[in-house]
Amino acid sequence: MMAGEAALAHARLPGAHRMPGANQLRIAELTSGSGLIGFHLLRIERNSSLMGLDIDPSARAVASANAERLGLSRRARFIRADMCSSNTENLLRRERPQLLVCNPPYIPEPPDGRIAVEAGAGPDGTAHLMRTLALARTIRPRAMALSWCSLSDPESVVLEAERNGYTLNSLFIAVIADGEYSGSVEGYLRTLPRAFLNSAPETLTAVAPDGSATFGYLLMSADFSRSEQGPKRKDNMASDQVRIICSRFARRGIASVTALEASFPVRVWLLDRWDEMRLRAFLHGSIPRTALRPE
Numbered sequence: 001m002m003a004g005e006a007a008l009a010h011a012r013l014p015g016a017h018r019m020p021g022a023n024q025l026r027i028a029e030l031t032s033g034s035g036l037i038g039f040h041l042l043r044i045e046r047n048s049s050l051m052g053l054d055i056d057p058s059a060r061a062v063a064s065a066n067a068e069r070l071g072l073s074r075r076a077r078f079i080r081a082d083m084c085s086s087n088t089e090n091l092l093r094r095e096r097p098q099l100l101v102c103n104p105p106y107i108p109e110p111p112d113g114r115i116a117v118e119a120g121a122g123p124d125g126t127a128h129l130m131r132t133l134a135l136a137r138t139i140r141p142r143a144m145a146l147s148w149c150s151l152s153d154p155e156s157v158v159l160e161a162e163r164n165g166y167t168l169n170s171l172f173i174a175v176i177a178d179g180e181y182s183g184s185v186e187g188y189l190r191t192l193p194r195a196f197l198n199s200a201p202e203t204l205t206a207v208a209p210d211g212s213a214t215f216g217y218l219l220m221s222a223d224f225s226r227s228e229q230g231p232k233r234k235d236n237m238a239s240d241q242v243r244i245i246c247s248r249f250a251r252r253g254i255a256s257v258t259a260l261e262a263s264f265p266v267r268v269w270l271l272d273r274w275d276e277m278r279l280r281a282f283l284h285g286s287i288p289r290t291a292l293r294p295e
């Protein structure tokens with residue numbers, strides 16, 4: 001969400017948001033799920049509209065109901081669409097969004113087994129992000145807010161954005177423990193040269209004080225803006241810096257992210273198991289007392 005907020009600033013035309021009705025900022029969110037990122041942006045930017053696309057048949061109904069609840073249905077519409085389809089490309093060509101948002105599935109999928117649609121993202125975990133960047137090459141939004149992680153070839157995602165003429169402006173990192181999906185493919189992840197994870201005791205204790213973690217990894221998101229000068233020079237590229245951050249984390253664990261140096265602002269959080277639980281309770285409603293009662 002922080003990346004989305006930062007990207008809003010780059011997507012706006014100077015002064016446009018002060019003229020209600022005119023120059024409405026068009027946001028398109030790929031893999032929009034329940035719509036929560038888009039809603040957050042609509043609430044910040046009053047003069048904006050949202051088109052959310054998701055392949056899951058229930059996502060459209062859930063997101064539309066959420067829009068009603070939040071009083072945002074006049075500015076938000078949700079469509080069932082596979083982001084790999086030509087339908088998605090046509091919808092985006094018509095919409096001409098200034099801001100493209102994508103928080104997609106990012107778990108690398110072993111060749112012998114597919115992961116649920118909300119998590120699996122091809123052999124190296126970048127399928128949806130690479131498709132988003134291919135669409136950005138055609139649609140040319142002014143700004144993008146993208147999320148990815150250290151398990152799924154993080155350098156390539158940023159490099160592809162840079163090759164398409166986008167500059168990474170700020171990076172947001174959350175250190176997190178393995179979960180249901182990433183944990184289920186741990187053996188496969190350890191065979192991938194570009195999956196960065198760490199299992200040092202200090203990392204495991206930090207991400208899961210209850211002792212439940214097998215490894216820690218980095219969730220990443222960033223805001224990108226279209227650079228009018230085209231692709232950047234080879235030196236000082238954000239993709240190199242992202243690779244260095246991830247490979248240091250894989251070698252040295254949690255200590256490596258306490259003082260990061262980069263040519264762009266970086267903010268780091270620790271999202272431990274308790275935070276994850278609080279987040280789930282916040283998103284899905286309160287936890288029944290019976291669930292908290294000891295056996």
Ligand SMILES: C[S@@+](CC[C@H](N)C(=O)[O-])C[C@H]1O[C@@H](n2cnc3c(N)ncnc32)[C@H](O)[C@@H]1O
Binds near residue numbers: 054
């Ligand atoms: C990790 S969830 C993120 C949902 C939402 N962006 C959020 O932040 O809460 C990934 C979403 O991607 C959707 N998805 C997966 N493959 C897709 C595809 N090919 N086209 C469109 N949506 C897809 C899933 O249905 C799921 O809602």
